[in-house]
Amino acid sequence: MAEAAVLSTGSSAPPTRRRRNWVPYALLLPGLLWLVVFFVLPMVTLASQSLQEGNVDDGYTFTGNVGIYVDALKQYWPQFVRSFLYAGTATVLALLLGYPLAYFIAQKAGRYKNLVLVLVIAPFFTSFLIRTLAWRTILSDDWFVTTWAQKLHITDLLQAVGLTANDSLLSSKFAVIMGLTYNFLPFMILPLYTSLERLDPRLIEAAGDLYASPWQTFRKVTWPLSLPGVVAGTLLTFIPAAGDFINARLLGNTQTTMIGSVIDSQFLRVLDYPLAAALSFILLIVIVTMVSVYVRRAGTEELL
């Protein structure tokens, strides 16, 4: 070690050990500038657009019309509520489905671990839209409803709980929530897997040795240690699900319209920019508020 130090000080241009202060800033600058100009600045123009009045042909002028927010909420609160309900249900379902699989990959898969992990990620690299269209094909098959449900006389019950609409699985609430759960499941599984992989299996053995039942072991050891993954996974599932409209449009009906769909059509078809911008801004504010409260409650500040 001493020799190396002598050698390095003896060379003509000794490497400076002191970290140069400007280096991190130079590394950050291009990327952060990109995010500031194309992510932060648009939020400002979005807010500004919502407070303007006018039309596409004659242009817009800033009038500070805050009333647009009241109108937007009055008109579209059912879609907002529905989006958060669907996204919340899908998140809970994804957690229930994703946890066993993540646990299996992290602790039980052994030499098949990498293979299963690839199978979890692979669908994620295939087009989201094509897979959702495949669900449309699967759900359009009315075999279940026409044979089983009618034999068991539960068609009305299925309709009432939203599992079917007009005696078809497709175009029901169930189809939309199932689609959301399916599409965002990898976002739940990967963070869960990361935290469960770090879990030392000896802790589980120790709990068993100390006469904890499997359920107690889960409640007191596994679950608390996997909490960072649960927080990250639920956020990564809930946020995109709340703004999604692809599942609602491809698998749902007019009664299952979500807020993303309204924003999309107000912007691109109706061309009512102020209203669309107001709706989009409300969605942003609600999500940011929910996320910050949730993260603080869950106590995992360092998510990255």
Add this chain to the structure above:
Amino acid sequence: MAWIKRHLISFAAIAVLVYMLVPNVVVAAFSFNDPKGKYNYNFNEFSAAAWTNPCGAQGICESLGLSLQIGVIASLTATVLGTMIAFALGRYRFRGRSATNLLIFMPMATPEVVMGSSLLTLFLMLGVPSGRTAILIAHIMFCVSFVVVAVKARVATLDPKLEEAAADLGANPTQTFLRVTLPLAAPGIAAGALLAFSLSFDDYIITNFNASPSSITFPMYVWGASARGVPVQVYVIGTVMFVLTLVVVMTGQLISSRRNRQVA
């Protein structure tokens, strides 16, 4: 009974895996269908027509080409920008660190529909025309954060002593970076780039806000087709993408496991 109870988690995991893979199986099966009518809903008759003529549906291969082009440019740019940020976060102490973390986290915590629509308002105000450039700007923006997360995870596991050793052996900072740090961080960078490509290639919502009629990406083509009737070629491309991903990821894992064995 005890056996079933002991393997309950494994059964649940396999059931979930089946749920995740069923659509891919359906896509593969229906790529060999000769559909009756314009909707590819019921399996009518076996046919490999779409496989022998994948560009047979009008506009499909043009849109695929555009998506590949945008995906490559956007993921490469985002990988460079994101890797630089990840190194700054993983290797240096500096002021404004938590603000940087927040700025990286925010795009991942914002619904796509909000990002797409807000960019549209910016472009409207600045008079930037919608189309390929606007799509590229948007894609680079939402990919950067994911690259940062992937690369940072890898940089965090690197032993700083290796870099110190290189410096002790007389390597200058550039040599140290190119011959020690970068090769060690490469798996993280590759994972980030792959993730960025898939996010860009697959994006519909943000793209739709910034596209023009002359810039139809593959997801936009599929979306349009879902209303008119989906050509079988879409299922062919879906199947090829799935198989290709499996091959690429498995080869990558084989290489890395072989390398690990050599090191060991």
